[in-house]
Amino acid sequence: MTDIRTPLCERLGIELPIISAGMGPISGPRLAAAVSNAGGLGVMGCTTMAPEEVRTYIRRCRELTDRPFGVDLILPARVDRGGARVSDVASQIPDEHRALAESIAREHESERAESKDQGPADDRMALGTDAEAQIEVILEEKVPVFVGALGSPGWMVERAHAAGMIVMSMVGNVKQAIRVAQDGADVVVAQGTEGGGHTGHVGTMALLPQVLDAVSPTPVVAAGGIGDGRGLAASLVMGCQAVWVGTRFLATEEAGIAAWMKAGIVEAGDQSPIISRSYTGKRFRMLPNEWTKAWEEAPIDPLPMPLQPVLVMQTLGGMAAGSNPALTQNGAGNIAGLIEGVVPAAEVVHSMADEARKLLGGWSWQSTQTKSE
């Protein structure tokens, strides 16, 4: 049988080059442990959590698996000690933005989902201001893998290495890739624009070879629009050492979102997801809803991060916590059109690996390296 283990798998101590993406509280201990137990690497998204909640998540994950796993944080561009306070940020929100947000919320407040499965109560949107304290917990707990998104993890790499951790960094273009590799990231995760969640401008197929060339010999993990064994096989042949998969894992039994959100992803086609700045202030790929449509049609633009997420938190609060399809953010990438049902996460891991092995025939990591020399 074709061996799809790469040198990065050896380094991470995993069997299969499949990593489940950090996706806020959607990717909690249940999903991460299921992926790690299936032979991949499960990563938990902890950006919106208080430091002690991060510790609880880590310890829960350790109860569910004895295999390696990771924690992902969206890092601020600049790490402020103590961080910005919500009250300071809120005072900068213009009246017209607050009025618009409140009128959309009022108009749709009764459109609650009938399903009892409302998903996690997460009304604390990402400010990314607790990063230093969250990192302290991650270091103390000696989490095997740390993944930083948006900002560079350069300021914490040395301490992470001293704690025996592997540091990955997510990027959306070549410039960022070079920067994080120079800052000491052990692995670069390159995500193309078709990915769900925060997203850049360059497509995965164009991004990967350029990042591979730019940061060699730093290992590169492929992300954005990968949802089956064909995407995995293509990424390995290109020279990537693993895939980082988000949207495909949303439609799994272990993902921490409401049933109606999973159904929306299963029903979505390739063109369904849109890019909206109306939740986080940054480009976020998701399925459209009444909130995104109203901001699209409004004469004013959403505010930059962190103003827009504070406005969302203050206006939608718990209403956006999985209970209201008109107002809840439902992130998804263009690969959603490929997803036909909600299955256990282990099934996603195994079917991707089996399909890739079949497609790759006699391929091995060494053969790719020799041919591209």
Ligand SMILES: Cc1cc2nc3c(=O)[nH]c(=O)nc-3n(C[C@H](O)[C@H](O)[C@H](O)COP(=O)(O)O)c2cc1C
């Ligand atoms: C709903 C959702 C939430 C996400 N939240 C995060 C996050 O908290 N941190 C992060 O680094 N990336 C986040 N992402 C991006 C993923 O980590 C990943 O890069 C992306 O989903 C890969 O593309 P794919 O969706 O096509 O698989 C999110 C993606 C989705 C779909």
